Every structure is written in structure tokens, then in C-alpha cells.
Amino acid sequence: MQTMRGIACGVVLASSNSLALGQVQAPGYSPAPAAHAQIPVVQEGTTVRISEHVYLIPDGKVPMVPNVGIIVGSRGTLVLDPGMGVRSGEVVLREARKVSKGPELYIVNTHFHPEHTTGEIAFPPETKIIRAAAQQQDVEDMGIKWVQNFASRSPVIADVLKGFTTFRTPAEIFDREKLLDLGGVRARVMRLGPGHTRGDTVVYIEEDGVLFSGDLAMKQLFPAFATPQSRSQSWLTSLDEMDALKPRTVIGAHYPVADPSVVGEYRDLIKGLQARVAELKREGKSSDETGELLRNEFRLKYPDWAQPIRLHAAATRIYAELQ
């Protein structure tokens, strides 16, 4: 019998609050002890240059720390996912200022989860947040609940999130796509999904061939179906849209920088899960049995991938989609 808990990007949420997060359900597990030893704050002085206009502050595989993107044009700088809480935000702002060329400052989030958004608190008031309407809906429906839930998990996380009580109002809300001209480089900000969340957003830097894929495609990290709106079919459509961009480099919201094959790896995995779920459902297996069986089956099939616990939620979500 599994304890039901919620899973965010790099973290498992406390079971007592999972239903408050919009029926986020996945089987429980205990994170490795190392996950508790590392403070989830973006690391200063670790910025690397990926391409002509793109810099990255890597996550270092620390749970609740995202890969932070910094895209630099002659007029403005776009920060993608400024980390969790004021300390992360301050680090990201300092790192961004080291490489910035123009005065304009923008923030885009790959999705609404606290480790991707709440670093905004450290940014100056003139910073413009640009957000998809679907992601804004996620923020309004679930944003603060997730912040409170993260904070309830440990005093360390509570301290990191201290002072964050409300999300900023975006300067601009778009529906499907926003082309942001930073001066000599343009960021295509695209709402895809629902996959990991309802408001999944990716950013493509055409001039450099760099795609920030959010949690929709990551290197050797299993996908998290993290909200009630998560769907495998729209996740697959999102992967097709990412492939159509023909990126040369793909940077997931967590884990190492990858080549474009990471998109196909996610497609193969999700299609493989869909096929097996359909078979097991036809055989009369329950949703929970299917989740259990496929968690074990795909963990063995993908021995190098992290967080196999997420397979249970993926399988039960797909099971519910099949009618």
C-alpha cells in the first residue's frame, strides 16, 4: 500500500498537504539523505557561457535548485527561472548583472513551482515578468499553496522562502507565444503542455540554437506529472513542437545540458508507458497495480535515470486518460 504524496521537480512534498495542492498524487518515497544536506539556493560564481548570447547557472543536481538561464542582448537581459527565495534571487541578479549589456531586465518561468519562480522577490521593481496565461492561472490557483507546502517541509526550506508572501503581477501575459527582442537576439517564449504543469513554458533562442525545455525534457530524469492538468498526449505534442524547432542544445530545468536527442528519449519513454498502461488496463489491472508494475519495469529499463518514483504517477495519470 503506497502513501500518497505530491512530487514537484526535485522534491517530494509532505503527504499531509498533497490534497491542498490540487490533488497532486504520486507514491511516497524518501529522498536520499544528501538531498537534505544541501541548501536549495543557487550557487554564486558558477555561471557558464553556453553560446554567444546564453549563459547558465547549473543546478548542480541539487533538489529544489533549477538550471537558471541568462540570455543577454544589447538592450536587455532575460532571466529564466530565478531560483527559490530571496537568496537565490540575489545571486541570480548579481550573476545576470555581470554579463548584462543593456538596462532592460525580464523574467520568464518554465512553470509556477516555487524553485522556479520565487527568486523574483530579489529583483528590482522595474523588472518585467512575462508569463503565459495558463501559467498565470497556475500561479493564482496553486502558487502560494505550493510555497507554503515547501516551507512546511523543513526549517531550512522555510528560511529560504522567508518573506515570500505573494507573486508579482506580470508586466505582460501572452496566450501561446511571445517573441522577446533583447537587441541582437530574440527569445521565443512558448507556452506548451499541459505536461509537467498546465502552464509549461519553453524558451528558444533561435540565433544560438539553444532550447530551454523546462521540465518537459530533461537528461536522465524521469518526467513528473505534477498537476491535475498533466496529460501524456499533450506532453507528446509539446515534444513534437520542440523537435520542430531543431535546437542544437537542449537545457532542461534540472540536470545536465543535453543534445536534442533528449526530446526523443522523453517521447520514447512516454509512448512506451502509454503502450504498457493500455495493455495492463486491458488485462484488468487496477490503476495502482499498473503504477506499481510499471515503476519497477521502467526503473529496470532505464537504470541510469533518476527519480523512478515518478513513474507511478505517470502510469496512473495515463491510466486515467484511457477511457
Ligand SMILES: [Zn+2]
Ligand atoms: Zn516543477
